[in-house]
Amino acid sequence: MQDNKALILQKALALFVAKGYEAVGVQELCDAAGVTKPTLYYYFGSKEGLFAALMQTFVEPFFRRLDEAAVYLPQPKDYYHDLQPVLLRVADEYFALAKSSPEVFRLLVSLNFMPPQSSCAAIKNHFQNRQNSTLEGLFLKASEVHGNLRGREKLLATYFGSLVTSSVLLHLNQDQTNQNQTSVPPASDLVKIFMHGIFSG
Amino acid sequence: MQDNKALILQKALALFVAKGYEAVGVQELCDAAGVTKPTLYYYFGSKEGLFAALMQTFVEPFFRRLDEAAVYLPQPKDYYHDLQPVLLRVADEYFALAKSSPEVFRLLVSLNFMPPQSSCAAIKNHFQNRQNSTLEGLFLKASEVHGNLRGREKLLATYFGSLVTSSVLLHLNQDQTNQNQTSVPPASDLVKIFMHGIFSG
DNA sequence: GACTCTGTATACCGATCAGTATATAACAAA
DNA sequence: TTTGTTATATACTGATCGGTATACAGAGTC
Numbered sequence: 001m002q003d004n005k006a007l008i009l010q011k012a013l014a015l016f017v018a019k020g021y022e023a024v025g026v027q028e029l030c031d032a033a034g035v036t037k038p039t040l041y042y043y044f045g046s047k048e049g050l051f052a053a054l055m056q057t058f059v060e061p062f063f064r065r066l067d068e069a070a071v072y073l074p075q076p077k078d079y080y081h082d083l084q085p086v087l088l089r090v091a092d093e094y095f096a097l098a099k100s101s102p103e104v105f106r107l108l109v110s111l112n113f114m115p116p117q118s119s120c121a122a123i124k125n126h127f128q129n130r131q132n133s134t135l136e137g138l139f140l141k142a143s144e145v146h147g148n149l150r151g152r153e154k155l156l157a158t159y160f161g162s163l164v165t166s167s168v169l170l171h172l173n174q175d176q177t178n179q180n181q182t183s184v185p186p187a188s189d190l191v192k193i194f195m196h197g198i199f200s201g
Numbered sequence: 202m203q204d205n206k207a208l209i210l211q212k213a214l215a216l217f218v219a220k221g222y223e224a225v226g227v228q229e230l231c232d233a234a235g236v237t238k239p240t241l242y243y244y245f246g247s248k249e250g251l252f253a254a255l256m257q258t259f260v261e262p263f264f265r266r267l268d269e270a271a272v273y274l275p276q277p278k279d280y281y282h283d284l285q286p287v288l289l290r291v292a293d294e295y296f297a298l299a300k301s302s303p304e305v306f307r308l309l310v311s312l313n314f315m316p317p318q319s320s321c322a323a324i325k326n327h328f329q330n331r332q333n334s335t336l337e338g339l340f341l342k343a344s345e346v347h348g349n350l351r352g353r354e355k356l357l358a359t360y361f362g363s364l365v366t367s368s369v370l371l372h373l374n375q376d377q378t379n380q381n382q383t384s385v386p387p388a389s390d391l392v393k394i395f396m397h398g399i400f401s402g
Numbered sequence: 403g404a405c406t407c408t409g410t411a412t413a414c415c416g417a418t419c420a421g422t423a424t425a426t427a428a429c430a431a432a
Numbered sequence: 433t434t435t436g437t438t439a440t441a442t443a444c445t446g447a448t449c450g451g452t453a454t455a456c457a458g459a460g461t462c
Contacts, residue, residue: 113313155368167360239412
């Protein structure tokens with residue numbers, strides 16, 4: 001049965017997100033999936049291998065969608081507003097991920113927390129670089145048109161990324177306690193604030 | 202000798218920041234400090250107690266400085282610019298912390314990403330609320346003067362906090378590899394971007 | 403000197419850690 | 433039917449986990 005592989009991945013996602021990689025034992029993962037240890041080690045080789053497979057299975061597909069969304073299409077006639085649509089598309093991808101699979105979003109966010117000497121540091125770095133280069137590439141393209149962004153591409157990529165993350169997390173934690181109202185502004189307000197400041201919302 | 206207590210705190214700070222709370226064993230902490238386990242348990246009662254003492258010793262004093270810096274002084278004649286000085290003072294406190302004790306700053310940042318069911322969740326929540334209420338209180342005061350901020354106080358507090366954090370982290374990681382140049386803009390540029398958008402840098 | 407309090411060490415506890423040696427059941431290919 | 437592969441379980445490894453029972457050394461007090 002290949003079902004067990006997917007089952008382990010699914011349970012591992014929930015447990016790692018809830019308690020953190022280091023705090024979850026292999027036995028605990030097996031119990032949650034209803035399998036024994038040799039089964040887990042047969043599919044993933046090690047606890048670290050399981051984490052890598054988790055990232056590859058759930059986060060990598062998101063990054064591919066992000067790459068598609070982060071295509072910059074300059075429209076020279078519309079100086080200020082050609083950046084806005086692509087930032088909106090990118091932000092929307094994060095919001096969509098958080099809505100469709102909040103645990104995967106939290107897994108992605110958890111990379112930022114992972115201590116530098118964690119046993120999964122290599123995996124963490126790989127996926128962090130993946131995300132950073134996508135966002136930085138976007139601002140590099142944009143700065144060819146918007147001259148006053150030049151030299152700050154990496155900075156702005158970081159700012160935008162952390163702004164989107166914190167906004168989605170706020171949204172997520174709020175929906176958790178209060179289902180009926182969505183008082184956190186959607187992606188478009190976020191992009192407006194990022195581009196034109198807090199008085200523009 | 203009370204020296205041992207301070208020594209344990211110091212070594213625990215370094216280890217927890219480098220490897221994460223869960224990944225560091227009590228024996229490892231004792232070896233680093235050159236003491237035995239009963240000594241550690243005599244002073245802190247438990248591993249969790251040590252973490253709480255760590256936060257109280259190193260992070261709480263920073264929050265007191267932050268409280269002093271976050272006092273909003275409205276100057277009605279100068280509509281837009283009375284918010285800027287206080288945001289700058291707040292941002293400067295974070296930069297100052299990161300410069301004087303980078304490990305403490307990283308400890309503070311690690312709170313943001315601690316898993317919700319971590320064994321230290323209670324401690325984490327306490328200090329997170331402490332920080333959030335300071336920033337939110339600042340924007341609540343500001344929105345009395347700046348009407349178009351009203352209703353977005355919590356949102357803006359979160360945005361500003363995450364923007365400052367990511368900026369300082371970028372600064373920190375950069376200084377780590379490249380000592381002589383400071384290519385990350387200081388706090389004032391950060392505040393400018395936050396208030397007036399990315400084209401204002 | 404006896405008595406107490408603070409601080410530290412030896413040696414241990416049961417539980418859990420990540421990982422594995424070995425066996426075997428199911429199934430496909432020969 | 434034999435052989436090989438895939439997928440699973442029982443039962444185990446040595447190491448480490450957080451935490452503690454006990455003893456005892458030094459200092460101050462009576």
